[in-house]
Amino acid sequence: MSVIVRTATPGSAQLPRIIGGRAAGPEEWEQWSEEPGHDLVAQDDSRVVGGIHVSLVSRSEAWLENLRVHPDVWGRGIAVQLVKEGEAVARRYGAAVARTAIPAHEYAAQAVAERAGYKPSLRCVVVEAPLPSGPAHVPYDAPVHALGPDRASDLMRFLESTPALAAWHRLVPLGWRFRRIALDLVRGLLKDHRALAALHPGAQAGVVQAAALFTVRGDAVVLAVLDGSPPGMQAVFGTVTEDVRAAEATRAAIFAPELRSLETLDVRGWTPHPWCPEGLVVVEKSLAS
Numbered sequence: 489m490s491v492i493v494r495t496a497t498p499g500s501a502q503l504p505r506i507i508g509g510r511a512a513g514p515e516e517w518e519q520w521s522e523e524p525g526h527d528l529v530a531q532d533d534s535r536v537v538g539g540i541h542v543s544l545v546s547r548s549e550a551w552l553e554n555l556r557v558h559p560d561v562w563g564r565g566i567a568v569q570l571v572k573e574g575e576a577v578a579r580r581y582g583a584a585v586a587r588t589a590i591p592a593h594e595y596a597a598q599a600v601a602e603r604a605g606y607k608p609s610l611r612c613v614v615v616e617a618p619l620p621s622g623p624a625h626v627p628y629d630a631p632v633h634a635l636g637p638d639r640a641s642d643l644m645r646f647l648e649s650t651p652a653l654a655a656w657h658r659l660v661p662l663g664w665r666f667r668r669i670a671l672d673l674v675r676g677l678l679k680d681h682r683a684l685a686a687l688h689p690g691a692q693a694g695v696v697q698a699a700a701l702f703t704v705r706g707d708a709v710v711l712a713v714l715d716g717s718p719p720g721m722q723a724v725f726g727t728v729t730e731d732v733r734a735a736e737a738t739r740a741a742i743f744a745p746e747l748r749s750l751e752t753l754d755v756r757g758w759t760p761h762p763w764c765p766e767g768l769v770v771v772e773k774s775l776a777s
């Protein structure tokens with residue numbers, strides 16, 4: 489059986505996200521997506537047998553997701569073929585690196601990534617909880633501000649100093665897609681009111697002690713990063729919670745290097761996201777050469 493991979497058109501048949509009882513991507517992958525992309529489909533003589541989605545998350549970084557192959561034809565190299573075609577599209581748009589996130593328990597997908605030349609880059613947990621009701625706990629010694637875009641470099645410097653960004657090698661997840669933090673990105677998030685910072689009071693007034701990058705998608709506020717001093721994290725999380733309740737969010741989803749880093753929030757009932765109950769492994773490959 490020969491399989492060709494081509495770019496999908498709006499009318500193309502596509503495999504569903506859940507195939508062979510396994511989810512190729514999280515339920516919210518489209519709702520949380522930040523940028524458009526390209527769907528590729530693998531087709532044999534008579535039908536669609538696979539698919540992958542490719543997005544450019546910056547001028548030089550690509551993100552692959554929703555890789556899936558029909559169970560009838562598993563083990564014939566079609567996933568690797570889809571990944572290679574996805575990389576070719578990414579290269580054509582100028583990407584020098586490609587990444588994807590794989591649930592830590594999905595060994596088949598990790599085997600595909602390894603076979604295609606990807607190396608593990610970082611690990612991440614994604615946890616969810618209903619938004620706490622009632623007044624949020626906002627410590628008095630961590631005043632929270634929506635910084636103006638002119639403070640982008642301060643915020644970026646702070647974020648780069650956090651354990652979260654050290655563990656993630658300066659990558660941040662927006663939606664499910666990680667990309668390198670950059671000044672333009674931080675400035676854009678500040679302009680869009682998608683960042684909050686807790687500042688030090690007193691002698692150090694104005695210096696950032698904690699920060700969050702977040703957005704509301706559907707019923708969820710998605711926190712891409714939340715790090716800093718314990719009172720600062722509590723203050724930022726409390727303020728985000730109060731702000732997004734007005735936008736009708738009822739749950740929070742947080743990306744973090746490890747669950748322990750969120751203990752200070754004292755939120756009962758964090759549950760792992762069902763797509764990645766043991767967390768995510770982000771893998772990457774250079775597309776140079």
Ligand SMILES: CC(C)(COP(=O)(O)OP(=O)(O)OC[C@H]1O[C@@H](n2cnc3c(N)ncnc32)[C@H](O)[C@@H]1OP(=O)(O)O)[C@@H](O)C(=O)NCCC(=O)NCCS
Binds near residue numbers: 565568
């Ligand atoms: C994961 C998936 C895409 C693999 O598709 P595939 O076409 O069977 O994969 P390939 O044939 O290209 O396999 C590539 C390599 O991975 C290995 N591999 C694939 N499935 C494997 C499995 N279940 N266990 C161990 N290794 C596996 C193959 O052995 C092969 O290595 P090899 O060439 O050295 O033998 C397919 O199982 C699938 O659609 N799963 C459901 C959706 C999903 O989990 N998507 C990934 C989300 S991150």
